Amino acid sequence: MKESILKEICYDCPFCDEEHSIRVKKKISKAKIKDGLVEYEQIVYYCPKEDEEFVPGKIMDENLLRARDAYRTSKGLLTSEEIKKIRGMYGLTQKEFSCLLGWGDVTIGRYEKKLIQDETYDSIMRMIQTNPAYALEMLKKHKEKFEIDRFEQIKTSINNVIRLQGNTLLKIQEIKNAYIEYDVKSDYNGYKLLDIEKINAVIGYFAQYIESLYKVKLMKLLWYADALYFKREGTSMTGLVYKHLPLGAVPIAYNELLYLPAVKVVEEYFDDFISYKICPNEEINLSKFTFEEISVLDEVASYFKNFKTKEIVDYMHNEAAYIETETDQIIPYSLARRLRDFS
Template identity: 55%
Template sequence: MLKLERKECVNMNNDYLISMVDMDCPCCNKTHSLEQRKRLTQSIVKDETVDYEEIYFLCPLCDEEENEFVPAGLMDENLLRARDSYRQKKSLLTSYEIANIRNYYGLTQNDFSAMLGWGDVTVTRYESKTIQDETYDNIMRMVYENPMFALECIDKHKERFTPEKYARIRKNIANKVEEVGNLYLKKLEINCLYVNYEEENDLNGYKILDIDKLANVIGYFSQFIDTLYKVKLMKLLWYADAIFFRRHGKSMTGLVYKHMPLGALPIAYDEIIHLPTVKVVEELIYDDISYRIRPNKEVNISHFSLEELSVLEVVATKFKNFKSKEIIEYMHKEKAYTDTIPNQVIPYSLAKQLNELR
């Protein structure tokens, strides 16, 4: 049961005008322009207080004690915002995220419920008023993250669809399998290699591995540096994480690095170069095969914070013209390398003694 509890806003900056609307005013029983406003307020959802943005109407002609109202339809929207705030607090999918998952596969609410073997109106309720439990939440997440799982679901419950609708939906899902299936498997491989680093500590820079952030960082370096090879990329990643840790007490990507002959090398180094922002091109250099990292799609800098961009720019600018051998020799002089032994995981705390790049 969700109960609304109106409380004063923290400050006036949290209450602002959205638009002016001509309508019948129940406060003064006149038709005139009303202020549609939004403010930060609180509600109690499942016995927990959550913050959310409430939309309401204000009559400028009435006294301050009775100059606000919320139509029934708008009340439902406000209640949904409160529930979604609770969902975010509990790391559950919001109503909008659930809708985005089914739209990703071109499904109606009833289609999504049928595909998962649930009651006809289950998804409709999740998108309008009911808060899902963790088990159902995990199933919906898996449908989005793993198109193969979605394909298994539609095949398992095909009897709930007409042959024509089943064929259409299955084709949509199969296209997603072809489009992103390999990425899902690659992420799975990487996560498996990081199974022992699922808690924040000094070895991962107090950050759980963020594969999407990592993909964007690799993409950024590939766009900024034309002659980027695998060995050099690994050192750029270490410097980006180490400098960010030194400045902010947390790594940028959550990668874990080991002391190896060629310098700091992240766990899953072979797998991370196959993330979708880059492509690997094999080149023959003096009878040796080298792996050149080329951009695969443009990385939007809006994916980074200003603090992240500052570090990435420093690292890319410093090492842009370094050859792989030069950056290896440079890294070998760092205390993080000299104070660790072969195959040892390099603690991020040693990055505090890193010479800041200029």
């Protein structure tokens, strides 16, 4: 069974009846949820003195939620975190989201903590996520459930989302347009078609776990994640296509990628130039990744986290994928098989 150590903490061990160093581990487990058996990431505590594992009550509840979310994912349903994200788009409490939808006051709270929604309720929540105009329609329909001031605040919030989402959708379409000629699996896209949802999650992952992340460094991290995953699994992680440019491998439509919702870009002004700092805009749901994907992302983030932009650019310049391609040439993924080991 695959597992990894997340950290060590000082904890009151139930086996030793004293506080000492405990390892917090993550491993893949199986659980029976409704009509199926699902794999999920379980967090366990490990006592090295007694060579025994245990799960505190709070962690057990979190593990159960992970198992339910794994089931939801397998059935194409929104996870608890995705439901939180939807109401977070509009700044709603659990009760407010329920009221906006015309449901019972505690319905959303139950979905975020333990209950699994049916397909009908799931579809309605997805409509709120993808169509803010529908959210505005539902708010007006259930106006009597809100205080006047709060109704106006939520209405303003939804209108802001309508404006922002319109810009994001435009950028996503521009990304898709840039990849029209790569609509067949090949060595150029790593035998995977463009997956914008996965790209958004990967960018969000790096923004969340690497401090002082800037535009150029992010582009190198994307390439290393895709290249390392290709080397191990035979396909890219995202379907991005990379060009050989002076600062290393850069994905096609790299500017448009920065408009994806997982991140926000902050301009920082120095003496005579502008830097673009990449900041997380939302909590990343790790259930969007497979164990193999997380392993690659962890390895890339851990190795390059302290590299400055010039250092990671110089490092990439020494890869066979860069040395054996010319400026403006597409970098074939097959060259990633000769990716240097991180050391």
